[in-house]
Amino acid sequence: MNLLQLNTYMAHTKILGLVAIVISLVAWTTDVTGMVYICPYCRAQRTVIGLLGLILVSPAAKLWIVKYIGLVIGFFGATVAANQHFMGWKKISAGTFEFKENIVIDPFLLSGFALFGIIGLTYLLLFPSESKTNEH
Template sequence: MNLLQLNTYLAHTKIVGLVAIVISLVAWSTDLGGIVYICPYCRAQRTVIGILGLTLISPAATHWITKYLGLVIGFFGATVAANQHFMGWKKISAGTFEFKENIVIDPFLLSGCALFGIIGLTYLLLFSGKSVAKEN
């Protein structure tokens, strides 16, 4: 299993989906446990990650309607993550940016990770059941 090959992820979409669900549940537990502050952007992103994970492990993941709904949900989550991430870039441009004291819960870093994750999950959902040509 080569982690740098796209076919690895396309062949193991259910495992990726389970990892996404775990990430979503851990993120929600930190919110509900009061470890992080209440943030509607973060809540939307972690919910979208969980929904996309559930969709990837679903037997209906290869149906075109499921793929379409996943695209809509994924684009929503990516838009929310991009907006939150851009607010950090806006602060950087204004010279007022500072990382949070606890860098693990910094919204700039987390929204960037969520953006990558949501787009990746959406891609995997869109192309689940297919494999790409072997790259040399």
């Protein structure tokens, strides 16, 4: 298994879907227990990650309508993540940017990771692996 090959991820979409669900649940647990501050951007992103994970593990992920719904959900989540991340770049440009004291919950870093994850999950949902396309 080569982690630098796209085919590795495309062959294991169900595992990645489960990982996305776990990430979403852990993130929601930190929110519900009050370990992190209330952030509507973060809530939207963690929900989208979980929903995309559920779609990826679902057998219905092969249906065009489910792919379309996943695309809409993914586009929404990526837009929210990009907006939150851009606010950090705006602060950098203004010279007012500072990382949170607890860097693990820094919104600039988390929104960047969420943006990468959401786009990756959406890609895996929309494009079948080469081995699947060669069968048809």
